[in-house]
Structures are given as C-alpha cells and as structure tokens.
Amino acid sequence: MTLEDHLGDMVRKARAMHGVRASEAAAALGLTEVEWETFEQTGRMPREVDWKAVARRVGLDPEKFESIARGWRPQVPALERWQVLRRFTTRQGDNEVHAYLIWDVETLEAALFDTGWDVSEILEVVETQGLRLRYLFLTHGHADHVAGVGRLQDELEDLEVRAHPTPAPRDLPGEEGLPVGRLRIWFRPTPGHAPDGVTYVVRGWPGEAPPVAVVGDAIFAGSLGRGNQSWELARQAVRDQILSLPPETLLCPGHGPLTTVAEERAHNPFF
Ligand SMILES: [Zn+2]
Structure with a gap:
C-alpha cells in the first residue's frame, strides 16, 4: 500500500502549518512556481533536488523527510x-x-x-x-x-x-x-x-x-x-x-x- 500522503502533500501541509508561501519555498530552492505547484500536486520533482533543503525550507525534519523520499515504508508484523x-x-x-x-x-x-x-x-x-x-x-x-x-x-x-x-x-x-x-x-x-x-x-x-x-x-x-x-x-x-x-x-x-x-x-x- 502506498503512503496516504506523497512528498508534495507533506510539503503542502508543512507550509500551511508554518505559514510558508509556495512562492518563497520555490524561490529558495531555485524552482519556478509552476514546477513547485506540479511537485505539490504529484509528489514528483522535475529534477534532482536536495530533499533535506526542501524539508528545512518548510519546517519538516530533514533526515526523516529524506528517508521517505528514498523509499521508506513502515515495517509492520502481519x-x-x-x-x-x-x-x-x-x-x-x-x-x-x-x-x-x-x-x-x-x-x-x-x-x-x-x-x-x-x-x-x-x-x-x-x-x-x-x-x-x-x-x-x-x-x-x-x-x-x-x-x-x-x-x-x-x-x-x-x-x-x-x-x-x-x-x-x-x-x-x-x-x-x-x-x-x-x-x-x-x-x-x-x-x-x-x-x-x-x-x-x-x-x-x-x-x-x-x-x-x-x-x-x-x-x-x-x-x-x-x-x-x-x-x-x-x-x-x-x-x-x-x-x-x-x-x-x-x-x-x-x-x-x-x-x-x-x-x-x-x-x-x-x-
Ligand atoms: Zn477526517
């Protein structure tokens, strides 16, 4: 089962939580607003990014966010x-x-x-x-x-x-x-x-x-x-x-x- 929220959903929630505007986050990471919007909608970045930098910009834990970007899924007993x-x-x-x-x-x-x-x-x-x-x-x-x-x-x-x-x-x-x-x-x-x-x-x-x-x-x-x-x-x-x-x-x-x-x-x- 895929995670309920993809990376873009998480980032949008984190922005809402910490009052960070999409335009500010995009600019800080060198992305256009359209690229950023596409990322939030699909969870996919148009090119390689530093996931920790994305996390820091919107107030998420950098290591944990990167672990999800690298494919973490919870291990649970049957x-x-x-x-x-x-x-x-x-x-x-x-x-x-x-x-x-x-x-x-x-x-x-x-x-x-x-x-x-x-x-x-x-x-x-x-x-x-x-x-x-x-x-x-x-x-x-x-x-x-x-x-x-x-x-x-x-x-x-x-x-x-x-x-x-x-x-x-x-x-x-x-x-x-x-x-x-x-x-x-x-x-x-x-x-x-x-x-x-x-x-x-x-x-x-x-x-x-x-x-x-x-x-x-x-x-x-x-x-x-x-x-x-x-x-x-x-x-x-x-x-x-x-x-x-x-x-x-x-x-x-x-x-x-x-x-x-x-x-x-x-x-x-x-x-
Ligand atoms: Zn509910």
Whole structure:
C-alpha cells in the first residue's frame, strides 16, 4: 500500500502549518512556481533536488523527510499477530478509508472502529463468525468514517455507538479499561484534525501481542491529518497521546498503511 500522503502533500501541509508561501519555498530552492505547484500536486520533482533543503525550507525534519523520499515504508508484523484484528477498506471516488474490527476469539464479543463508506463486508464477517458486535467506536465524525452508522444501527439492535464530541472524563474508562471479552479499550482525545478526534488503545491481546491504537486521521504513516481545527493542537495531540505509547504499538490509521510508534518516531518528518 502506498503512503496516504506523497512528498508534495507533506510539503503542502508543512507550509500551511508554518505559514510558508509556495512562492518563497520555490524561490529558495531555485524552482519556478509552476514546477513547485506540479511537485505539490504529484509528489514528483522535475529534477534532482536536495530533499533535506526542501524539508528545512518548510519546517519538516530533514533526515526523516529524506528517508521517505528514498523509499521508506513502515515495517509492520502481519495482522495475524493480533487475534483478532481485521481491516476493511472501502472507496468512494478517490477516497479510500479503513475501518477496523476486533474480537475476542473465545467469547466472540466484538467492537468496530469507524464504518468506512460501506459496512456490507463487516456485517458478513459478524454473521459468519457468529460475533456479538457490542460497540461501534468513532474516531471522529467525518463522512468517510461514519457513513455506515445508520445501517449498522438498523441491523444490529444492541449496538452501542460511542463518539466523543467533547470527551468528558466520565466517558473515559478508568485504569481497568472498557472490556470487550478479554480485550480492554482506553480512549485518548486527539483533536486538531477534528474537534471530536479520539484515539482508541486496545490491550489484553492473546499471546501478549503489542497494544493497538486506532487513530483515525490524527496520524498517517509518514504524515498526519490536515489540521482543520488547529495544526498545533493536531501535532501536540499526536505527540502526547500517540507517540508516547510503547514503541511496538501498532497504529491503525483511517487512510494509508499500518505503522508503529517506533516507525513514526524514526521517520515521520512532522515530529
Ligand atoms: Zn477526517
């Protein structure tokens, strides 16, 4: 799977974050504005450039940005390591989004994180595996993440939908976490991309598999979601609530490939 953001997307986000104009960045690197615009749209430079210089100009980490330009992709264990974690990818136009389903293999209690555009495949797995889908947790309210809420509520009577417009302390489970069979779930507020952004951390996996964090659009492999609410808040939330998790933690973003805390600490040029 290719990264959610190409080099041009990353640079455009970094410019927005740091208030650098395209014309300034282009001039500093000896490119015309048209060449720069083409780069931001396609991710491809018209000729050899010093990637570290590009990164410095727009406020990205030079070494990490260069590692992406040289082809870094996150190394992640196969999903079979987590019993059971399944990813569902659905599309509408050019928007491709992931939803994640977890369940306890013994009790068959299950929880779903976001719905994607279409829940048909998810409902099929719930049916064929005999799962009891207790919870639907929403990472934030953007259409691509919640489009299937209505259909799930129609088809699954005892489904409890959890979303957090303003995460109140009483909604956050204590030290023991919220149980789904033997699995345990904790919520962490991650606003910035959206005011209602929440990251869900799942622990208690059989075989001592590492924690899993379903992050929505807070962070992507090598990038982060647009700071619609606030770039600074978005970056702070990722730093405090996601990159502070144990290094082996699996990160499940709404878009693009799976990654880990260790991979993002080492390669994400926004941090
Ligand atoms: Zn979003």
